[in-house]
Amino acid sequence: MTDLLARRVSVLGPNMPTFYNIPLHLIRGEGVHVWDDTGKKYLDCYNNVPHVGHCHPKVVEAITKQAQMLNTHTRYLHEGIVTYAERLTAKFDHDLDQLIMVCSGSEANDIAIRMAHAATGKTGIISTDNTYHGNTHLVTQLSSRKPPIGGYAPFVKRVPSPDTLRPLGGSLEAQGKAFAAEIQKAIDELNANGHGFAGMMLCPVFANEGLHDLDASFLKPAADVVRRANGLLLCDEVQPGFGRCGSHWWGHDRMQIKPDVVTVGKPMANGHPVAAVITRPDIMAGFRNAFGYFNTFGGNPVSCAAASATLDVIENDNLVENANTVGTYFADQMSQLSHPIIASTRGVGLFIAVEVEIDGTPATTEAALIVENMKDKGILMGRTGRNANTLKFRPPLPFEKGHVDQVIETLDSILDTIG
């Protein structure tokens, strides 16, 4: 492994981090488990890309069959993309009836922003101040982790992210209006600096902001402000989408808002490089007529077969219901853990967050140690949030209550030694 790591640095360059102090060399995956090069088995509570389980045979079969048959592009007619587009848009309960298929969430968000530009004729975009929407030049403008090369452009305004322990406006009740007021302030600034307001991009469950399980009415004032200013509401559903929320297929439905544009990615085809932008026909026409977008790989027959098979498994195995049932159980069990270091436990379906603090201060170092110790004990999970002090559990959807018990027991024993 040391040799592999050295070779990796040699051909991939610096600042290409691996997870964990001693990087994990994974060899095999199946369902909610992965195995490393020593044969050690891990329960995967981190990876949301293998949404229906690592190496799901139905998805592998669909990829194989279509790859044997034909793999071209969307400038020929093909049943695959049309049928998939019909099936996917049918999952949206408002007027999001058309899509563009691409290869990554970054490409999807890059388009969503340009749809807002085309629809409004303005350029100003708002995001939260602790988020990540991808890695193209344009979408890095919305990310707070590291400034884009060349620095932040003036057409992006970042508003304070909502928070559970330190809510905007001083209380969870006041937070929705306070968040909306910050957005209004950013809109006013964009109008004043000449860019105007094109739209706001957000993750409806604020996954990168620390996963905040906010009241279903929380986003209504924000959505109203965006709408009144004639901007587009762009929902990045890369993390909450495809049923992870359990209660709903999409985070925006859980939050009772109706975005103009939705982007999806990671879990869409269980690991095959597929993503999409879903929108209303008027916005699609504005974008497509302004710019002749074509994506060589996006929506090719194999990508559509992979995405379609993933949709089949979600439906046939009732994985959204499972995310709800097991996710609720997971959150309940977690909330019953009693350790002084736990400041907050939150759950949105099969996405569980545990924020750790010591004496009211983010326990970032301890959170890192917990992640390492969990790995040593055979459980993969991660961290999120502004101070990277929120433990993140985001397993493939075929997660079972027995797996939850294993996580709770293991975490409990580790917290005995830490907090």
Added chain:
Amino acid sequence: MTDLLARRVSVLGPNMPTFYNIPLHLIRGEGVHVWDDTGKKYLDCYNNVPHVGHCHPKVVEAITKQAQMLNTHTRYLHEGIVTYAERLTAKFDHDLDQLIMVCSGSEANDIAIRMAHAATGKTGIISTDNTYHGNTHLVTQLSSRKPPIGGYAPFVKRVPSPDTLRPLGGSLEAQGKAFAAEIQKAIDELNANGHGFAGMMLCPVFANEGLHDLDASFLKPAADVVRRANGLLLCDEVQPGFGRCGSHWWGHDRMQIKPDVVTVGKPMANGHPVAAVITRPDIMAGFRNAFGYFNTFGGNPVSCAAASATLDVIENDNLVENANTVGTYFADQMSQLSHPIIASTRGVGLFIAVEVEIDGTPATTEAALIVENMKDKGILMGRTGRNANTLKFRPPLPFEKGHVDQVIETLDSILDTIG
């Protein structure tokens, strides 16, 4: 098919063109052939993505095996990306020793431009005035087909493309220096407008500009100008790369220049969504330290398996040599066709261009008709160049002399009825 077309418009929106007056509904592909929904067989002289042949069994097998085993991401150690990166960088005969793997040529070019930004601290980029480098917000700035949404940014300068029939500077001999002089002028303008000069992106065989088979020394003055101005030379090898040139693995080797950054895409994994940026360690370090780039799907185990199998087939089936032999035969046969409409025939390995004119005027309408007639007679090919009057033959690499004969005979008979 009419029904499928109507459903397609309904879910994908307007301005999502298909090829041909009556769109082709392809069902199956194998080697250099595809079949439509009526069972009609076509010789594929268009598609460069299925580089080693449609549905090559070795590539399908590699994808299947790895998809059954594990498909995660590059934040775990995995042999796949390291071995592939070593193999691919070994194909470059100068100091391009590191890579980033992504999902599309657009993502690759978006990074290449930012590498130039990070390396120089400047933002100005130069491209030709008749090109296409992809579809992200940033790279659309370099494309001449349709202005990007919001209009062209002042940090991009477009220089006149070289041309075979109407060379810059009045003659093919003078064209290299004339092209370099245009680049120098653009650099001066970028320095004057405050952006400074970061780099120039070009396709070494000017594929979108009409495929110009220029003298091997043609790009030397241009490269010298770029180098003297401390800019980076960014070669988009999406079309010429992986041996299509026949004489060389890469277009830049054919043209005897040493780019600082190379991007590859389409043919890299025979249709699986994979692309890459290859560069020197110092440029990679500058980029990676300035910006913590991570791509969820890029370089995942399945993508690497697909790319690696494609490399195997290119090597084991001697496809670069085949591109040279069959490509030379193709160009020779084409040059012997005698029709008044043919103004120029050009060949770069298995990439053949036939420019058609009538009385010194681009025969755009006739070129379109030829493409349609060729399709009716079972041959798929396309058009390129500023006036879309250059017939383009760019088949999968396992193309044989018998296929060339079929193309020549068919084209000859069609030209009898047209020009």
